[in-house]
Amino acid sequence: MAFRAMISSHATQQSKWVPSAGVARQMSSWFGHVEPAAKDPILGVTEAFLADPSPDKVNVGVGAYRDDNGKPVVLECVREAERRIAGNLNMEYLPMGGSSHMIEESLKLAYGEDSDFIKDKRIAAVQALSGTGACRLFADFQKRFLPDSQIYIPVPTWANHHNIWRDARVPQNTFHYYHAETKGLDFSSLMEDIKNAPNGSFFLLHACAHNPTGVDPSEEQWREISHLFKSKNHFPFFDMAYQGFASGDPERDAKAIRIFLDDGHLIGCAQSFAKNMGLYGQRAGCLSILCDNEMEAVAVKSQLQQLGRPMYSNPPVHGALIVSTILGDPELKKLWLQEVKGMADRIIGMRTTLRENLEKLGSPLSWEHITNQIGMFCYSGMSPEQVDRLTNEYHIYMTRNGRISMAGVTTGNVGYLANAIHEVTK
């Protein structure tokens, strides 16, 4: 028998199974060599928060929206949609590409209600497992059909982007994005990197409300990026996880994508309904790739389905039904638009309040960036050591890169938060 695994040094605290007499004995595990995985940096924060008994604790770690009482929110339009779909006729498998109704509505949101690309059926689109699943499908597709390509990823970005393209075995490069000094966009370096990348490179772009910095290019900057992309023949892949959630207006939040479309780019786009519809755990999203023509779109879609089949066969129905019910009904859609604006407005309000509080406390630092940045997150500029102090001394939980989830800030805790930040940064 080939020797497969050694007894791990982690053996100290195991309960080792002892067989009863007459039963065969497993001498050692095949998997003793498996190391424990490091905790996920983002989700690990919530775990730590939950374990903290302090009554003052504040969770500004994970990016899930909270109301002003710090409670998770299920949108009214979602509740209504669920009432309507309750007693759903059957739970038969969706087609491999997912719910066609949901896909249709998702595309209208991203590409425009009257988009010619939709009319001309030039978009290959499949329902995906939220934003993660959409990015992963694209990465796998990229690997299979353009095996020599790489992906350029902004610095910083959502940590899981690196995991996704790595597990898809697509080599990664980075491009400059965040400017630590100004806590804004490092536009000149960004353009430099785009220029220096080999022609035809693949770039990952955050369509709006960049995660984790909250720093977005201006409209004019997007236009320049788009033009440079054209001359370099780069491929733009948009991760749009916050449409509607950034400015409160979905059309406005899709501006970057529309600029690129107008300029003639053939884009790819990952959409998520986790935040803007509050459907986090339902895993509702969409992957789309704009093609030359209908025939190509059909072929590309068939290949995306082929990639999904050995991952999960077909996507989950419940979230998709909620999305299509809401977006397909004018009344419900109107309600949704109001509710998403409400969420965005609350966050914008909290940004203003946090900044004002810090300024009132007499902080010597500039906190402009809190209101300049947009979306769920604020890149505070704090160091890991300062973050650790916030956690250890003040029971404030956030990721060590200094990212504050503004969705976790309430009128109840903003004063406490401002004070703590002031204390560790003065």
Place this chain on the structure above:
Amino acid sequence: MASLAFSSTSASPVALRGRPNKLAIGVAQSGACHVSARGSDRKARLFITRAVAVEKKVSRFEDVAMAPPDPILGVSEAFRACTNESKLNLGVGAYRTEDLQPYVLNVVKKAEKLMLEKGENKEYLPIEGLAAFNKATAELLLGADNHSIQSQRVATVQGLSGTGSLRLAAAFINRYCPNSKVLISSPTWGNHKNIFNDAGVPWSEYRYYDPKTVGLDFEGMIADIKAAPSGSFILLHGCAHNPTGIDPTPEQWTKIADVLEEKGHTPFFDVAYQGFASGSLDEDAFSVRLFVERGFEVFVAQSYSKNLGLYSERIGAINVICSSSGVANRVKSQLKRLARPMYSNPPVHGARIVANVVGDPNLFSEWKAEMEEMAGRIKNVRKRLYDNLSQKDKSGKDWSFILRQIGMFSYTGLNTSQSENMTNKWHVYMTKDGRISLAGLSLAKCDYLADAIIDSYHNVN
């Protein structure tokens, strides 16, 4: 009129920079730029045509070929297109009532109603899924008092039904046992190969189906498993083998376990039909529990698509029964690390349904009763089909394999041409390997089907 045309496949950025309010040199669809000057003006004026059609980019994915249609789902499509009144869909394995309608279990409706009333939030599940579901699913599989559960040796991660759970396990094998291969039965569910291919796990087949007996080629199976390199993973169907419906007997399972032990192989169970095969959850878990009792480390993928009718909710789990709790913890952490870049965390709805059904004693009893009913209907249909075939077929052929097979599917023993005859002449839609889904058959249609099978078997080569 002078006109200048120049090609601009890579026009300079300056030329292309379009300010919204100024005319720009655009690139027309043909890829050429046109700049025309009217000679009729006193000063030659250049009218720069603003591109109405923007530059037509050549797609990077032009060479992407059309993927072949799915062999199983394609059958349903063909069925839908057929207009003949006698048509019968025995393709995809989704349960139908006697009226050939899809079936949402009563307990599922009740559970969903409960969930609607509770109005729970829709927050992200942890990467490993809903804790209540994970506990329930492991206990359902192994029995709550199983030693492996009591001693915390079971790593359970909620997965995207059977497919997703298999894929997680395959990805784990690829990463942590890179020199190992998987052995799959010949035949097996079509997607198994895709899963291992895409996960980068090498596989080969072991003999399983014997066309001569329309039964299990037990000797071939044992020989092939014995011949595999030590430490291989052997993919076994826990019950109700798909596509044949042929399961080993308890005695045969014991001998299979002997060979795996001898060769140091790891059993990898696909359990998609627990409760659906015999009607009893415990009975259907016999094979898995046998191996666990014998002291193996075991992989088990579960699905609730069929037994709870939750097909499209994509709810299942991957369980790894390990030799110690320490190993189980570490294995679980690595399964999570594989899941995170696939979909971050699994969908909540199906998990809650299962947890609610299993967690409520009344609902749980009701579920067991409904499952017995579904399995019972299929057994009745098998009996009726067998009776019809035996009565009508004067050749003396032994059709009793239909009674011996179990679960949703039956391998009829029809070859490709014969299966095609079933469709072309009799409008019976099935897969070309001779598999029929009894879940799509009603008592009322058994007579017709028997005629079709007899005709195809005897009159077509």
